[in-house]
Ligand SMILES: O=C(O)CCC(=O)C(=O)O
């Protein structure tokens with residue numbers, strides 16, 4: 001791997017300082033470049049308190065150490081847009097992880113543990129902060145793509161399909177280290193908090209670039225919805241998790257999503273207004289999410305024979 005390849009880190013503090021137009025402009029330019037080049041970037045000073053993130057990781061460490069029977073008490077609820085609650089990948093799959101998936105606090109579909117005490121409150125807090133940071137990123141991506149002000153905010157105005165996953169990956173063995181195989185996320189974008197073990201990697205020109213963990217830093221990857229809306233100007237990046245050997249790996253993964261009834265297709269400013277043909281057929285987001293749901297998780301990698309991704313809608 002070429003050593004000079006590192007994923008850019010962008011300081012979001014100008015977005016918390018009213019009137020810091022030049023700071024915001026600079027940050028937007030860096031994000032636009034990272035999105036076009038990698039489909040991935042890192043953020044610091046993003047508004048999520050460091051103590052909260054540390055607490056959330058500590059609670060996860062306690063929770064995932066409980067016996068499976070205890071964790072399985074948080075089962076998926078009927079009618080939810082995705083399987084939620086606790087889930088552990090079956091042994092026979094190459095991907096190795098377990099997770100706890102929640103929708104927004106107060107969602108009737110949530111199935112969350114009572115123990116360790118205050119874990120729920122911490123998860124709720126994490127969720128609320130991720131949404132706030134998500135709003136900022138959505139505005140930035142909107143402007144980077146040259147959409148009219150607030151276009152994405154108005155298009156994506158229902159936060160009920162967002163979800164947060166607390167994940168644990170077991171340590172790698174001597175013979176295999178697969179956490180999640182290479183995949184793309186189906187949503188707008190995803191924010192990832194990984195603890196200091198590292199393990200997240202991004203594919204760029206055939207090389208896997210590891211995301212070096214750094215305290216307080218979040219990774220952000222673009223998903224398929226942005227790739228389709230922008231007619232592939234911004235890429236939905238392929239990424240994977242490689243399990244470290246030293247110990248289990250914990251992460252928090254927030255999927256800034258789209259409501260299922262929304263229609264997704266390449267937008268005119270990337271197609272007819274510039275004389276380009278659309279690269280994708282349009283679809284309802286819920287149909288895409290359902291097709292991906294054939295598998296136990298949020299993306300299409302665990303069992304290659306079942307894999308389903310955005311290429312399905314590509315116009316050749
Ligand atoms: O756990 C992580 O660091 C990333 C997981 C991921 O890519 C996913 O769940 O889609």
Ligand SMILES: [Fe+2]
Pocket residue numbers: 183184185190239299
């Ligand atoms: Fe992912």
